[in-house]
Amino acid sequence: MLGSERGVVEEWLSEFKSLPETHIPNYAGSLHLKKSLVPALYRVIQDPNNELLEPVCHQLFELYRSSEDRLRRFTLQFLPELVWVYLRITASRDRQSNGCIEALLLGIYNLEIVDKDGNSKLLSFTIPSLSKPSIYHEPSSLGSIALTEGALCQHDLIRVVYSGLHPQRETFTAQNRFEVLCFLMLCYNSAVVYMPLSSYQSVCRMSSRLCVCGFPRQQQKLWREPCNRVLLDPEFMVQMLTAVYHAIYNGEWEMGREALEDILYRAQLELYSQPLLLGNAMKNSLPESAPDEPRGRKVLQVEVTPTISRISISAITTASIRRHRWKREDCFDYSTDAELSLTVNPPSLAQNHHHPPWDAAAKEERGGRPNSHHSSSSSIIPPITLEDADGMSAGEDSFNINDPDEGFSSGASNSSQPSGTKVGGSVGQRGGSLNSSSSSIKKAITARLSRDKEREREREREKEQEREREKAAEKQAELSADHQAAVRRHHQRQQSPPASITLDAIQLSPIKKHLSFPVGPTLVRTGSTSSSKSFDCMNFSVNGGEDEREEGLGGSDKEGGLPVSGSHRHSTISLQEEHLIRPEDAQDLLSPGAPLTKQSRSPSFNMQIISQV
Amino acid sequence: MTARKSGSRLETEIERCRSEGQWDKIPELVRQLSAKLISNDDLGELLLGECKLQTYLKENPIKQGASPRGPRPKLVEVRKHLTAALDRGNLKADYIQEASLLMAKLCYVEGEYRDALGHYSRVNLDDMQLVGAPVYRLSMIAEAYATKGLCLEKVPAASPSLSNKNTGSPSSNRGTTEREQEIITCYEKSGDIALLYLQEAEKVCVSGIQNRSPKPGPTAQDQELGYFLETGLQRAHVIHFKNGNLTQGVGRFREILRAVETRTTQNLRMTIARQLAEILLRGMCEQSYWSPLEDPPTVSPLDDPTRQGHTHSKNYSLSRLIMCISLLLLLISESMANRDAVLSRIPEHNNDRIISLQSASVVYDLLTIALGRRGQYEMLSECLERAMKFAFEEFHLWYQLALSLMAAGKSARAVKVLKECIRLKPDDPTIPLLAVKLCIGPLHWLDEGECFAKMVIDMGEKAAEFRAKGYLAIGLVYSLKATDASLRSTQEDYQRKALGAFQRAQSLSPTDHLAAFYLALQLAVSRQIPEALGYVRQALQLQGDDVHSLHLLALLLSAQKHYHDALNIIEMALTELHLNLLYTKVKLESMCRGPEEALLTCKHMLQIWKSFYNLTNPSDSGRGSSLLDRAIADRRQLNAMTLPDFSDPETGGLQDANTLGFSSMFSVCSVHATSIAASRVEQALSEVASSLQSSAPKHGPLHPWMTLAQIWLHAAEVYISMSKPAEASACTQEASNLFPTSHNVLYMRGQIAELRGNIDEAKRWYEEALSINPTHVKTMQRLGLILHQLQRYSLSEKVLRDAVQVNSTAHDVWNSLGEVLQAQGNAAAATECFLTALELEASSPILPFTIIPRAL
Secondary structure: OOHHHHHHHHHHHHHHHOOOHHHHHHHHHHHHHOOOHHHHHHHHHHOOOOOOHHHHHHHHHHHHHOOOHHHHHHHHOOHHHHHHHHHHHHHHOOOHHHHHHHHHHHHHHHHHOEOOOOOEOEEEEEEOOOOOOEOOEOHHHOOOOOOOHHHHHOOOOEEEEEEEOOOOOOOOOOOOHHHHHHHHHHHHHHOHHHOOHHHHHHHHHHHHHHHHOOOHHHHHOOOOOOOOOOOOOHHHHHHHHHHHHHHHHOOOHHHHHHHHHHHHHHHHHHOOHHHHHHHHHHHHOOOOOOOOOOOOOOOOOOOOOOOOOOOOOOOOEHHHHHHHHHHHOOOOOOOOHHHHHHHHOOHHHHHHHOOOOOOHHHHHHHHHOHHHHHHHHOOOOOOHHHHHHHHHOOOOOOOOOOOHHHHHHHHHHHHHOOOOOHHHHHHHHHHHHHHHHHHHHHHHHHHHHHHOHHHHHHHHHHHHHHHHHHHHHHHHHHHHHHHHHHHHHHHHHHHOOOOOOOHHHHHOOOOOOOOOOOOOOOOOOEOOHHHHHOOOOHHHHHHHHHHHHHHHOOOOOHHHOHHHHHHHHHHHHOOOOHHHOOOHHHHHHHOOOOOOOOHHHOHHHHHHHHOOO | OHHHHOOOHHHHHHHHHHHHOOHHHHHHHHHHHHHHOHHHHHHHHHHHHHHHHHHHHHHOOOOOOOOOOOOOHHHHHHHHHHHHHHHHOOOOHHHHHHHHHHHHHHHHHHOOHHHHHHHHHHHOHHHOOOOOOOHHHHHHHHHHHHHHHHHHHHOOOOOOOOOOOHHHOOOHHHHHHHHHHHHHHHHHHHHHHHHHHHHHHHHHHHHHHHHOOOOOOOOOOOOOOOHHHHHHHHHHHHHHHHOOOHHHHHHHHHHHHHEOOOOOHHHHHHHHHHHHHHHHHHHOOHHHOOOOOOOOOOOOOOOOOOOOOOOOOOOHHHHHHHHHHHHHHHHHHHHHHHHHOEOOOOHHHHHHHHHHHHHHHHHHHHHHHHHHOOOOHHHHHHHHHHHHHHOOOOHHHHHHHHHHHHHOOOHHHHHHHHHHHHHHOOOOOHHHHHHHHHHHHHHOOHHHHHHHHHHHHHOHHHHOOHHHHHHHHHHHHHHHHHHHOOOHHHHHHHHHHHHHHHHHHHHHOOOOHHHHHHHHHHHHHOOOHHHHHHHHHHHHHHOOOOHHHHHHHHHHHHHOOOHHHHHHHHHHHOOOOOHHHHHHHHHHHHHHOOHHHHHHHHHHHHHHHHHHHHHOOHHHHOOOHHHHHHHHHHHHHHHHOOOOOOOOHHHOOOOOOOOOOOOOOHHHOOOOOOOHHHHHHHHHHHHHHHHHHHHOOOOOOHHHHHHHHHHHHHHHHHHHHOOOHHHHHHHHHHHHHHOOOOHHHHHHHHHHHHHOOOHHHHHHHHHHHHHHOOOOHHHHHHHHHHHHHOOOHHHHHHHHHHHHHHOOOOHHHHHHHHHHHHHOOOHHHHHHHHHHHHHHHHOOOOOOHHHOOOOO
């Protein structure tokens, strides 16, 4: 050790001792300006016979004990080196010279396991649930969290304790050694951003050496100092990996990668699954080449990535399979009915049932005299259908009542729905009238159909498709009744204290818009911002989602307030535009207020989720 | 703008085609238009220019990084149209702006960045009306901002700026930073307007479906973001990160993510969510994170690494959030990646499949890193399992699943997955070794284990450093098989094989303490005490504080009857959590220092048990199906296990890796007088016990309860050695509450009955114990003795001979057998038995060597 280095260290030792309490913040701010101090301290720590080691350890502990974060971090930057020296000496069983480092490590540990009030710290985090909206997503848009039993079980947020209730430790023993060291590395990792590059180098060096010393691989290293194998703990190796991972992306590309390789090597030899798992993932996700500025902190790179869906539509994905499966099981899938109808129907039918894309005029015409349209497509359908359909603005011509199941199933669904509410009642009645009339005419239709054999064959596919639609419509009616209940619940809830959630509050984005942007803050709508307290207030966000949907549908019926507008919308368009009803309905059902009854898991419900895919 | 809405149908149609990017229809529409309105000729030029430019861009997409080259013939036409539209100047103001923007875009495509900037400065983008603008116009403005940003980046900063803002030409340094700011502003505006455009476009598309026919505009959902829009959306944060402005970059990410989702942005969201998670994982830590709802720290260390001191105060309540947020983002990405992964394996989709697999695999890696560092292997294994449907033949994902299952403790499934991994990568010795580790440890599938270990050995030299491990593994398999075997010949056979394997392992890797240690253990089991001592010393030299080595050393010393030395070793090695060592300590203490000390140790064990298992409980507070599954599995296990629940390792049965080999060499204990100390101890014992009972739930993992029962039985044993049947009976009752049908409990009851002089009852207990575990040597020995006392010699002889068959090294059985034979008058055979007993006793440890766990 050079004399000048020694001088620097001694000066540092004496300076802090004579420092009055009030100057500590200033001192903390100026500590990093002493450029030669940190390398000199590393020298002291690395040399177990240095007589300065003990006062240095003591001083580092004093710094750590101070209330100043910057001083604590100053000490923390030496942690990897201290751990390395400690473990190496332990492996060589030369315990006498190890005392002060041990004491320092234990001191830091005992300080860190308790919070300010002296209670044991419990480190935990919450596993988020995708089924609840957050500022980053809406659950409904992620169709893939299908309602499996498992997913339902995990709807609650889970708080996980990952470290906590560590007892005070007076001495290191073979058994508590890695418990203490793991926790210390956890502390280091929680402040790793604040560490200087020299500390990253140290952590990489430590990891590399601990993992290879005493193993054949040490022969390939420049560092050949003979050393016993150091016993390692899998959890400790995971902590090493975390630190090394950070180093790799924050300036220590080369050393970090080498350390990663060495940890993997050791994890393989020890057959430790945890570090292997993490190490493999880290190695596999490394960018191929070293980033531009290997010594800077600018390794974190993000590129403009083309986001065009590069995957051809015909490829089979989970999403497409799901669509397919529902179709096959004769469970109606109206997410895709628009496309479906185009692909399934033979051209001759398509011209009957689907208007050419841009024929707006024709559409208006049809709106005026839907009757003629129907008679032209199939003369056997009596005009009575239209009476049912009139409220639904006969825009859709798909209510062809010839499905024998139809009357039965929709009747059942109706009876199962208590039509207690005004709105729900009206929907129910409408559905009921539809049913009764349909069942009354059904026989006649089918009878005639049986006579028209050649037509029959032609209509076969059409029927299938229409049956789908019909069922979907029914379910929609059912759902809308469900929805009424849900909305009512929300409404009731809104009476209670957090009633301040207005539509405005939901629409606006609370995050500051920093630009003097001519557009104004509402232009880019911000999703579910009500849930920015995201994780625990579910009912707010449900309202947010609902609002979203209304917006999506034009927002024309906003003035009516939530429940009324919801019902209005449903009654007017639900039957004709099934595919437009956004699955926020599903979200409503998912709210914690609505228990997950059988009803909420009914096919229609699942279908709504899945239809998002 | 309002006029437009009431405009002719043709105009609406044109607007819609422009919005939906149906450029091929434009020429036809323009022809119709010019037929109707002669004065709008310029509009036709504009539209033709636009559609040709767009078609060109569609056919020749601009690549990332590749700079556009000079003018091309097709573009000349475009320029002609646009110039025509602009020159005549009888267009409406809106259209003039549009034409200028198109011109600027054209200039960019041709590489004329300065000209482009000139056009932009003329238009003054900031003044353009956004509210109520038609959809295509939003996209145009967004593209214009992006293009302007691109141009500004391309034009060197030193040159006089053409932008309307910078005409003042300030000093070059300030100019640079100002220009950077301007570039970023351009991109940010572009991004915001692009998002607005996408939202509006979707709205239009939705209402299009609503108002018109069921047939939607063609492929409204896969509307493509062009190069310009994409750049606009992403370039701003890229620049932030390039400049090291982590804080602003993250802020930008959040803004994009918070925008209302549209179909087109789903892919973008997935990418951005993943990138933000990457940044959080790689560049941030708990103490440097700030909540999305509060202002970012004004000075963050992330932005400027040289400045250590800063004003950002640590906010502990937030430290949890970073984990939560990054997880949430990753889960979002995961669910999207999972949904869009291509499943079909037909050749046409191969490229798609690989692309989707790669993007999914990146997400899974990040998820692994995020969950792994917090020890959430259970959840991780569930996530990875979802990836399996598209991971056919993908080694990395399979391997990760296997490792996560292993880390989550789902051993049986892990082995199955590892088998698949071996198939995919037969050259990697680590994989079969991992499988052996599981087979030997929690599963006790010795045959499978042997199979896997042989795979490693068969690799020969290729396995390199893992070869020694392979031999170690197979040695352990043989050693465990020897313990399980009921026939003496097979036992000896396996022991010989095990010894050979350990020797091989030790010679291959002389610096591995495990090899030396297991060699010593194997030697000890076959009662070669001096050789075993040699190797255990070697192991201790390599790894001085290995508990198992120390334990073995103590047992070896006790076999040499150096009880005090052994006790010293134990006390040196002893730390709180090693109940295993404490069992030995109890034995040694009652041997050397009297039963009071042993009882104190028992009490100590109970306290440890209580603190240890209560401490670890909070982490289990999480709910979830996985936990439930585990509980169910445990309960099932419990049911299946009522028979041989914790049998001693000598006779096989349950082989939990952690099972602290239960053993009962009760008879060794000498009987000492009781003392006042003993009664005090007893009181303390029951105190601990009552507190235990109040909090003792009867479900959860099996292991803690087995341990507890063991401790009680040890205490009972000590009491028996003190001739205190009442206390011993109470202790046994505690164990019996936990495991009423354990043969160990029944055996202990028998002993108590014997102590009370109740021979018949004792016999009944022993018979019951044997009916549960017919190979329990201790019971057989005691039963043999009782039968001997009852003078039923031949039956006694039969029982004892069976016992010797099961365990040929139990010296007290040999001794009893000798006594029986003697009583039958078979002096010669009796002598032989006594001699064997004597010989064995000389090398007998205080507890069987097999109490030491054997695992890789």
